[in-house]
Amino acid sequence: MTELPLPGRLRAESLTLGYDGRDIISGLTLSVPDAKVTAVIGPNGCGKSTLLRGLGRLLPPRSGRVTLDGEPLAKLSTRHIATQLSVLPQTPSAPSGLTVADLVSRGRHPRQKWYQQFSGADQAVVAEALAATDLLDLADHPVEELSGGQRQRAWISMTLAQEAGILLLDEPTTYLDLAHQVEVLELVRGLNRRHGRTVVMVLHDISLAARYSDHMVAMKAGRIVAQGTPAEVVTPDLLQEVFGLAAQVVPEPTEGRPHVIPLGAGLRV
Amino acid sequence: MSTSVADRPQAAFRSVRVLRLGPVSVRFRPRGLAVGAVLLVLLVAAMAVHLAHGGTALAYPDVLRAMFGDATDAKIHLAVTEFRAPRMVAAVIAGSCLAAAGAVTQTVARNPLASPDVLGVTAGASLGAVAVLIAAGGGAAGLSGAAAVVGMPLAAFAAGVASGVAVYLLAYRGGIDSYRLVLVGLGINGFAVSLTTWLLTLGDVTSAAQALTWMMGSLNGKDWPLVAPMLGLAAGLLTAAAAGGSRLLLASLGDDTAVGLGTRIGAVRLTMLSIAVLLASVGTVVAGPLVFVALASPQIARILTGAVVPPVAASALTGAVFVLLADTAAANALALPLPVGVVTSVVGAPYLIYLILRYQRRLT
Numbered sequence: 001m002t003e004l005p006l007p008g009r010l011r012a013e014s015l016t017l018g019y020d021g022r023d024i025i026s027g028l029t030l031s032v033p034d035a036k037v038t039a040v041i042g043p044n045g046c047g048k049s050t051l052l053r054g055l056g057r058l059l060p061p062r063s064g065r066v067t068l069d070g071e072p073l074a075k076l077s078t079r080h081i082a083t084q085l086s087v088l089p090q091t092p093s094a095p096s097g098l099t100v101a102d103l104v105s106r107g108r109h110p111r112q113k114w115y116q117q118f119s120g121a122d123q124a125v126v127a128e129a130l131a132a133t134d135l136l137d138l139a140d141h142p143v144e145e146l147s148g149g150q151r152q153r154a155w156i157s158m159t160l161a162q163e164a165g166i167l168l169l170d171e172p173t174t175y176l177d178l179a180h181q182v183e184v185l186e187l188v189r190g191l192n193r194r195h196g197r198t199v200v201m202v203l204h205d206i207s208l209a210a211r212y213s214d215h216m217v218a219m220k221a222g223r224i225v226a227q228g229t230p231a232e233v234v235t236p237d238l239l240q241e242v243f244g245l246a247a248q249v250v251p252e253p254t255e256g257r258p259h260v261i262p263l264g265a266g267l268r269v
Numbered sequence: 270m271s272t273s274v275a276d277r278p279q280a281a282f283r284s285v286r287v288l289r290l291g292p293v294s295v296r297f298r299p300r301g302l303a304v305g306a307v308l309l310v311l312l313v314a315a316m317a318v319h320l321a322h323g324g325t326a327l328a329y330p331d332v333l334r335a336m337f338g339d340a341t342d343a344k345i346h347l348a349v350t351e352f353r354a355p356r357m358v359a360a361v362i363a364g365s366c367l368a369a370a371g372a373v374t375q376t377v378a379r380n381p382l383a384s385p386d387v388l389g390v391t392a393g394a395s396l397g398a399v400a401v402l403i404a405a406g407g408g409a410a411g412l413s414g415a416a417a418v419v420g421m422p423l424a425a426f427a428a429g430v431a432s433g434v435a436v437y438l439l440a441y442r443g444g445i446d447s448y449r450l451v452l453v454g455l456g457i458n459g460f461a462v463s464l465t466t467w468l469l470t471l472g473d474v475t476s477a478a479q480a481l482t483w484m485m486g487s488l489n490g491k492d493w494p495l496v497a498p499m500l501g502l503a504a505g506l507l508t509a510a511a512a513g514g515s516r517l518l519l520a521s522l523g524d525d526t527a528v529g530l531g532t533r534i535g536a537v538r539l540t541m542l543s544i545a546v547l548l549a550s551v552g553t554v555v556a557g558p559l560v561f562v563a564l565a566s567p568q569i570a571r572i573l574t575g576a577v578v579p580p581v582a583a584s585a586l587t588g589a590v591f592v593l594l595a596d597t598a599a600a601n602a603l604a605l606p607l608p609v610g611v612v613t614s615v616v617g618a619p620y621l622i623y624l625i626l627r628y629q630r631r632l633t
Contacts, residue, residue: 056529058529088529089525092522092525095379096577097576102284102285102577106519109519109530109531115294117287117296118285118287119289120289123285139284140283
């Protein structure tokens with residue numbers, strides 16, 4: 001579809017991943033474009049979350065490898081990886097009573113020593129991460145008392161405090177209403193635009209993914225079917241092939257990004 | 270982040286308190302420290318009450334004089350230093366070790382029900398002790414001599430550790446899932462209890478009675494040869510557990526988040542669970558499988574200190590005070606002294622019911 005992007009810092013090479021004897025992804029190769037927002041889309045069970053877990057060393061490869069700056073993740077200490085790459089799992093949960101500032105402060109863990117539990121510099125970074133996610137006023141509130149969107153911002157804030165260049169987000173908009181979904185996605189895009197962070201996120205909503213990403217990866221049955229700019233990837237043919245969805249694609253009125261109008265999933269009812 | 274240091278916001282957070290001195294910075298919680306200090310005072314008071322009232326009531330000045338070596342009243346001196354002091358220390362060891370073990374397992378499993386008595390460790394230790402009693406016992410006096418002094422504690426300790434290892438290995442499938450850990454633990458627990466019951470039917474009456482008292486949890490007749498080595502072991506293990514406590518908070522954020530933050534979660538969990546199994550085994554060797562101490566103390570300490578996960582040190586203090594008071598009550602409640610386990614059950618059972626009801630409500 002388009003020429004392959006330049007080799008990025010984070011790459012998957014012939015990666016095979018799976019759980020309990022079943023391969024979910026086999027022989028996948030991907031180079032994550034640096035300083036861009038990449039959205040991974042695909043139907044349920046296509047392996048997009050599994051891919052993200054593999055990229056974030058939460059799931060060790062069956063075969064193949066994931067490399068960061070050319071080094072296989074398996075050869076790097078998990079602590080070192082945590083300074084370069086932060087991961088936000090799907091629906092994370094905090095123990096009750098944990099405050100926002102306390103949660104975000106844990107993002108400093110990979111850079112701390114036992115006698116250096118929270119330096120002045122740590123405090124400044126945490127305050128900045130809270131400011132970037134507009135949570136300074138809620139710093140001392142328990143996480144469980146926040147609204148869904150605020151809670152997701154608190155978790156993103158924790159990954160920001162890690163000061164890692166690469167941010168992996170697994171369905172960061174799950175369970176959020178539309179306004180909060182947009183709030184989180186604008187935050188993510190802002191982190192990329194203002195701080196140059198590389199972002200990879202798994203998203204369900206194709207139109208929102210097209211709106212807030214620079215690069216899109218469409219997956220089906222553990223393979224990458226297409227990748228490229230949103231306009232290259234989000235086409236009626238691809239939606240039919242990947243999702244089995246008959247749809248029209250129209251440019252949305254603000255930036256002309258592709259917007260999906262579903263026509264039918266082929267179900268006769 | 271790219272903003273310059275000058276325009277970085279420098280807000281301090283009420284919920285993240287830090288003491289800084291040069292390159293050293295230490296996080297602390299004012300309420301945790303205050304509650305810890307109060308618990309320490311309570312512990313000393315409970316120790317004193319236990320010494321004075323753990324049998325025929327003695328006057329506090331007499332107890333104090335005897336403790337400091339005054340042997341003018343040989344009877345009091347003997348009672349205090351050779352009978353009551355080791356029993357008091359045994360209560361402290363049992364309470365602190367079981368409670369610290371509970372704090373660790375509850376945090377690692379992210380489940381307030383996951384205490385070592387649920388995970389099969391204390392039941393396994395009982396099985397070991399009862400096996401020795403039944404195999405070597407017999408005769409009118411029950412078990413005595415070397416088998417009682419060395420054999421029973423060793424068997425209890427080894428069997429407790431073995432159960433812990435069995436639970437871990439059976440629950441391991443490329444990693445440890447907390448639900449699987451609890452379910453396998455319950456299975457091993459049931460298995461150990463059934464085997465113990467079966468062994469009881471094989472023994473003669475005296476051995477069975479002795480075994481039942483042990484299984485109830487009792488501090489009767491604990492003397493220095495047993496207590497002194499256990500004290501050293503307990504001190505080492507408690508220090509290790511408290512030192513690992515800060516990593517437990519990361520574990521409580523869930524495996525994926527903990528790994529994302531650079532924790533080697535498998536190694537942390539294995540280390541902390543091993544320490545917990547050893548702690549629970551030491552506690553059980555000293556006092557038998559005292560129920561509810563490991564379950565309730567960590568949660569009481571968590572509520573008192575307002576901490577997010579049960580703090581190890583405060584849990585240990587709470588457990589020690591709990592067992593000291595329970596043993597003092599057991600010695601005085603009725604005309605006949607009771608095993609301390611009776612008191613911990615009576616206090617703990619309503620708490621367990623409350624916990625299950627509350628936990629269930631949160632899930633549904």
